[in-house]
Amino acid sequence: xxxxxESGGGLVQPxxxxxxxxxxxxxxxxxxxxxxxxxxxxxxxxxVASISSGDSTxxxxxxxxxxxxxxxxxxxxxxxxxxxxxxxxTAVYYCNVVMWINNYWGQGTQxxxxx
Numbered sequence: 593x594x595x596x597x598e599s600g601g602g603l604v605q606p607x608x609x610x611x612x613x614x615x616x617x618x619x620x621x622x623x624x625x626x627x628x629x630x631x632x633x634x635x636x637x638x639x640v641a642s643i644s645s646g647d648s649t650x651x652x653x654x655x656x657x658x659x660x661x662x663x664x665x666x667x668x669x670x671x672x673x674x675x676x677x678x679x680x681x682t683a684v685y686y687c688n689v690v691m692w693i694n695n696y697w698g699q700g701t702q703x704x705x706x707x
Contacts, residue, residue: 594618594696596687601701604677608705612672614687614698622665624691628672630683630703637686641672655681677705 600612614626625644631637641651641661649661660673670687682705687698 594689594691596689596696596698598685598687598698598701601685601703603704603706605707606678606705608677609673609675610677610703612674612685612701612703614670614672616668616670616687616689619689619691621668624689626661626663626670627688627690628661628670629686629688630681631686631700632680632683635683640685643670674703677703679705681705 595617597615598612600610602610604610623645625642627642628640629637630640639652640655641649641659643649643661643663651659658674658676662671663669674681682703684700684702686700689696
């Protein structure tokens, strides 16, 4: 079955950095696009970044220039490098893949940006 497992979240100070990882299994990873979403308390889950099977990328305006999504097809991993973190980046971050009509999500990893 499809599995997505996020890791790398934690507590960091404003201006700090984190790298999130998503380990994927149960599907042909190299053939599909992957995305990162985040959900802050009381808010909708929003798209943060996406990467295609051909390594083209897209970002939400709020993170553009600070976050970088990448993938390692040999390891079935998707990364989200987060730099210059702000308190408003605080959220649960989720890895996502869409295959046909099905949305698959990881369990999420908490990122808290606070002094």
